[in-house]
Amino acid sequence: MSIEQPYDPVLVEQTKQQLRALVAEIAQLAKSEISPEEFYSQFLPRVVSALAAIGGAIWTLNPQGQLALQYQINLQETRLRESETAQAQHARLLYKVLSDEEALIVPPHSGPGGESLSDEQVPANPTDFLLLLGVLKTDLETVGVVEVLQRADVSVSTQKGYLRFLSQMCELACEFLKGHQLRHFSHRQTLWSQLEDFTRAVHASLDPRKTAYTIANEGRRLIECDRVSVAIRYGKHCRVEAISGQDLFDKRSNTVRLLGRLATAVVNGGEAVWYSGDPRHLAPQVEEALQEYVDEAHTKALAVLPLGRPAPAEAEEEKPEEVPPPVGALIVEQIEDSRLTPQLKERSEVVCRHSSLALANAMEYHGLFLMPLWRALGKTRWVVQARTLPKTLSIAGGVLVLLLILCLWPARFTVEAKGTLEPVQRQDVFAGIDGVVEELFVAHGQEVKKDQLLARLRNTDLEVALTDIQGQRLATGERLFAVQRALVEERKLSVEERSRLAGEQAELKQRLQSLDAQWALYKAKQLELEVKSPIDGIVVTWDLRNRLIHRPVQRGQVLLRVADPAGPWQLELHLPENRIGHVVKAQEAFDKPLPVSYILATEPGVTREGTVAEVYRSAEVRGDEGNTVLIKVAINKDELPFLRPGATVTARIYCGRRPLGYVLLHDLIAFIQARILFRYF
Numbered sequence: 004m005s006i007e008q009p010y011d012p013v014l015v016e017q018t019k020q021q022l023r024a025l026v027a028e029i030a031q032l033a034k035s036e037i038s039p040e041e042f043y044s045q046f047l048p049r050v051v052s053a054l055a056a057i058g059g060a061i062w063t064l065n066p067q068g069q070l071a072l073q074y075q076i077n078l079q080e081t082r083l084r085e086s087e088t089a090q091a092q093h094a095r096l097l098y099k100v101l102s103d104e105e106a107l108i109v110p111p112h113s114g115p116g117g118e119s120l121s122d123e124q125v126p127a128n129p130t131d132f133l134l135l136l137g138v139l140k141t142d143l144e145t146v147g148v149v150e151v152l153q154r155a156d157v158s159v160s161t162q163k164g165y166l167r168f169l170s171q172m173c174e175l176a177c178e179f180l181k182g183h184q185l186r187h188f189s190h191r192q193t194l195w196s197q198l199e200d201f202t203r204a205v206h207a208s209l210d211p212r213k214t215a216y217t218i219a220n221e222g223r224r225l226i227e228c229d230r231v232s233v234a235i236r237y238g239k240h241c242r243v244e245a246i247s248g249q250d251l252f253d254k255r256s257n258t259v260r261l262l263g264r265l266a267t268a269v270v271n272g273g274e275a276v277w278y279s280g281d282p283r284h285l286a287p288q289v290e291e292a293l294q295e296y297v298d299e300a301h302t303k304a305l306a307v308l309p310l311g312r313p314a315p316a317e318a319e320e321e322k323p324e325e326v327p328p329p330v331g332a333l334i335v336e337q338i339e340d341s342r343l344t345p346q347l348k349e350r351s352e353v354v355c356r357h358s359s360l361a362l363a364n365a366m367e368y369h370g371l372f373l374m375p376l377w378r379a380l381g382k383t384r385w386v387v388q389a390r391t392l393p394k395t396l397s398i399a400g401g402v403l404v405l406l407l408i409l410c411l412w413p414a415r416f417t418v419e420a421k422g423t424l425e426p427v428q429r430q431d432v433f434a435g436i437d438g439v440v441e442e443l444f445v446a447h448g449q450e451v452k453k454d455q456l457l458a459r460l461r462n463t464d465l466e467v468a469l470t471d472i473q474g475q476r477l478a479t480g481e482r483l484f485a486v487q488r489a490l491v492e493e494r495k496l497s498v499e500e501r502s503r504l505a506g507e508q509a510e511l512k513q514r515l516q517s518l519d520a521q522w523a524l525y526k527a528k529q530l531e532l533e534v535k536s537p538i539d540g541i542v543v544t545w546d547l548r549n550r551l552i553h554r555p556v557q558r559g560q561v562l563l564r565v566a567d568p569a570g571p572w573q574l575e576l577h578l579p580e581n582r583i584g585h586v587v588k589a590q591e592a593f594d595k596p597l598p599v600s601y602i603l604a605t606e607p608g609v610t611r612e613g614t615v616a617e618v619y620r621s622a623e624v625r626g627d628e629g630n631t632v633l634i635k636v637a638i639n640k641d642e643l644p645f646l647r648p649g650a651t652v653t654a655r656i657y658c659g660r661r662p663l664g665y666v667l668l669h670d671l672i673a674f675i676q677a678r679i680l681f682r683y684f
Contacts, residue, residue, distance in 0.1 A: 025053040029172055033179035036186065039063075042179055043074040047149070050172050051076055054165055056153045057132060062097055063139070063147035070097055073147070081130040081152065088129070095126035097148050100136045104145055106170045108162050109134040111155050131155070135165050137173035141181045149173055194225075198353065201225050205361040209368040211235055212244055214361055218333070219245035222354040228347060231354075232334040233310075234266035235362070241266040241332055258300050265292040266332040269307040273329065275355075276307040279343045304337035306348070308355040312363045330363050409664030416666050417600075417655035418585050420634065422576035424603070424643075424650040429566035430538055434556040435531035438462040443552050447545050451536040451565060458551065458562065460532040469525050476518045483511040540567035543648045568646055574601060574613060574636035576654050580622045581673065583632045589658035590618070599636045601654035606644070613638040615656065 029049050032042060043061045051059045058077025062070045072078075083090050099115065100107055107115055109128040128134045135151040151169060153162075201221045208214055215233040223231040230248070234241040243263045246252055252259060268289045269276050280303070282290045297305070312327030335351050337343070438460035445457050486508045490501065544550070544563035551562060578586065589597055596614035603609070616637040622630040636654065640646060665672065 022053055025049045026172075029175050033175040034182075035179075036182075039180070039183060040073065042176075042183075046172075046176055046179075047074050047076060050149070050169065051151065053172075054135075054151060054153060054168065056135075056151045059149070059151040061139075061147060061149055064101070064145070070094065070147075077152065081132065083130065086129070092125070092127040092129050096128060096134075097126075097136070097150070099126040100138060100148050101145050104138050104140060106138060106166055106173070107134075107136045108166050109136065133157070133162065135162075135169050137166075137169045139173060139176055139180060141177060141184050143184070146177075146180055149176070194350075197225050198357075201354070202357050205358060206364075209365045211362065211365045211369050214365040215245040215331070218354070218358045218362065219247040222333070222358065223247040225354055226335060226347060226350045228335050228351075229338040229340075230336040232262060232336070233331060233358075233362075234263055234270075234334065235331040235366070236267075236270055236329060239267070239271070241270055244331075258296075261292070261296040261299050262334065265289075265296045266307060266334060268292040270309050270329045270332050273309060273311075275309065276305075277343055277348070278305045280304070280341055300336075302336045302338060303341035304343050306333075306335040306343065306351055308333045308335070308351060310355065310359040310362050312359070327363075330359070330366050333358055406664075409667070410662050412663045413660040414663040414666045416585070416658050416661040416669075418578065418582045418658055419653065419655050420576040420578040420582075421651070421653055422574050422634075422636075423648075424572060424646070424652055425575050425648055426540075426566040426568055426570060426572050426646075428538065428540070428570040429543070429564060429648070431561045432457060432534060432537065432563050432565060434460065434534070434558055434560045434562055436460065436462060436465070436528055437555075437557050438465075438532060439555050440551045440553060440562075443548060445542050445563075446547060447542055450541050451539070453536055453539050455536045456533055457536055457542075458534040460534065460556070462528075462532060465525060465528055465532070469522070469529065472518055472522050472525060476515065476522065479511055479515045479518060483508065483515060486511060534562060536565050538565055538567060540565045566648055568648075572638060572640040572643075572646060573616065574599070574638060574652055574654060576634040576636060576652075576656075577625055577628060577631040578634055578656070579628065580630040580632060581677075583618075583622075585658045586615070586618065586634070586656055589656075590615070592659060596637075598657045599654050600657075601636070601638075601652045603643075604651040604653070605647075611638070611642055613654075 029046060032045055032049075035042075047059050047061055050056075058075070058080055060075040060078050061073045063073050065071045081093075083093055096109065096115070109115055110133060111128060111131050114125055114127040130152070132152040133155045135153055137149040137151075139146040139149060149169065149172075151165070153165060157165075201224075204217050204221050205214060208217070215235060219231045219233045230246065232243055232247070233245040234243045241263050243254065243259050243266070246259075254260075268286075268291075272286055272289060276285060276289060276293070278285075278293060278297075282293050285293065293305070296302070309329040310331040310333055311329045333351070333355050335347070337347075439462075440458055441461040442459040443457075444459075445451055445455075451457065486504050489496075490504050490508065496504070542563055543566045547563060556562065586597065596616065599613045599615060600610050601613060602611070613636040615634060617635040619633040622632050625631045634656070661669075
């Protein structure tokens with residue numbers, strides 16, 4: 004005989020509070036803005052806990068109309084996987100609930116109405132548990148089924164209570180799904196607006212670079228990633244033409260170069276690359292290029308999508324359809340996040356499809372033969388319209404008159420050259436021997452006479468050599484004197500001894516003559532230590548003392564310059580070699596010297612005249628001016644207010660009369676003839 008235990012009011016109240024808390028949590032969860040997957044993972048455990056059930060599952064319909072398991076708890080306890088028949092009956096039961104859109108209680112090993120399990124085609128519960136089935140639906144569609152595995156040893160009234168609770172929880176879940184569906188539709192509407200703006204923007208221009216720039220910047224906003232780059236294919240290689248957020252970038256940088264190499268490898272392969280940390284599934288050439296770029300740019304996730312040309316609309320049946328080669332690549336990067344979410348992949352593919360068409364059209368338009376010319380002609384059609392035709396004829400007439408003036412009107416043709424004002428009689432003073440300037444007897448601007456001593460050098464080696472020669476001469480002379488005295492005073496010398504002394508005497512005389520000759524040469528060198536003026540004039544070299552005194556000099560080095568200002572003066576012009584032809588032709592055409600007009604840098608407002616006196620036959624390199632030809636111009640020194648050697652002058656050499664257009668554009672004409680026409684003709 005069993006004794007029924009009374010209910011504990013405190014325990015009942017605690018249970019009710021726990022249920023209220025779980026219901027409140029589910030209600031709060033239904034108001035949150037989370038993904039359905041995350042909602043299911045938090046919703047089902049609370050429902051199972053509230054019902055003290057063994058487990059449960061949430062099934063949803065995919066776009067193909069098939070049931071997919073979203074979340075489960077202890078579903079393996081049903082042992083449905085052990086029997087295909089049981090799986091089929093269980094699936095039909097779920098589809099029946101979806102079609103009827105009503106919650107059900109299905110006892111173990113029976114159908115919804117208590118049917119037998121003998122028929123495999125009927126929906127049934129083949130498990131050992133009581134199945135509570137609730138429906139998830141929105142205003143537009145049925146979304147799925149919530150299945151709870153409950154113990155079968157409960158009363159009918161309790162089962163109905165379980166079903167009512169599950170139905171109420173499903174209503175909360177339906178509220179969440181309705182809110183999520185509204186947010187999804189709002190998001191899709193925003194996405195469609197963004198896609199419309201993106202499509203309109205990428206098709207706005209037919210310039211490949213502008214199109215690539217638009218794809219990179221607008222595509223980044225649509226994809227919602229960290230960076231988007233566009234590479235365009237030129238021949239067999241891809242070059243990065245646009246990077247989102249950067250108007251200008253260095254195409255020779257290591258990062259951009261490696262990105263172009265990666266795009267080339269992917270485009271040549273023809274398949275999209277999705278990388279999120281593991282490159283082992285990629286082709287070797289793509290893996291190598293990808294690893295080099297990731298190591299340089301520190302990108303966490305990356306996608307490279309070839310931008311393929313659209314297939315021809317009409318393909319010939321007798322010929323197999325050929326896939327056009329890609330025109331470039333779209334590179335999508337995540338710098339911080341290493342995940343490639345389904346949303347990012349879907350949007351990247353959408354951007355890739357629209358970008359492929361826009362970039363292919365731009366490349367095809369840009370590659371048309373003589374497209375810049377056709378574009379210019381198309382823009383100039385307005386000039387022949389009736390309203391603008393008089394203006395066009397007037398402008399054309401004016402241009403024709405201007406061209407006739409430029410081609411036929413004779414003008415004075417001159418070539419410009421720069422140079423210096425110099426006296427004709429001047430001479431550099433050189434060092435005749437190596438040495439150190441010991442004394443300096445003149446200064447800048449001082450008058451000197453011919454053979455006047457200007458400076459004295461000192462050569463220690465020469466002094467040592469003179470001293471050594473002097474010592475050798477003295478020693479040789481004394482020895483010669485001793486030998487001669489021995490030959491004269493010694494009467495008892497043998498024949499051999501006398502022959503030896505006679506030979507030594509001859510040798511000493513010869514050596515003494517050689518030493519005298521060396522002494523004379525060294526004395527002549529010693530005279531070269533004295534630097535003298537070669538002509539009468541004045542010293543024109545500046546700051547002699549600081550430049551020369553106690554400074555070592557070498558033979559042939561210019562020490563100073565002496566010029567005669569009282570004699571004639573001339574201009575020394577350095578004309579660039581590419582202009583000397585005009586002067587030579589003018590000399591051949593004229594019987595008299597060519598006139599020259601010049602100005603001094605100190606008097607730029609006064610123009611003076613001269614004539615070409617001499618043109619050097621050879622060209623010399625002169626500093627930054629390059630090859631120049633020296634031209635000497637005779638002038639009247641009495642016209643100059645003061646004479647300063649080395650004063651800068653600018654001169655124009657008269658070369659006859661030429662058409663005005665040639666006078667104005669002769670440098671441009673020479674450039675075209677030398678750099679363009681000469682290379683191709």
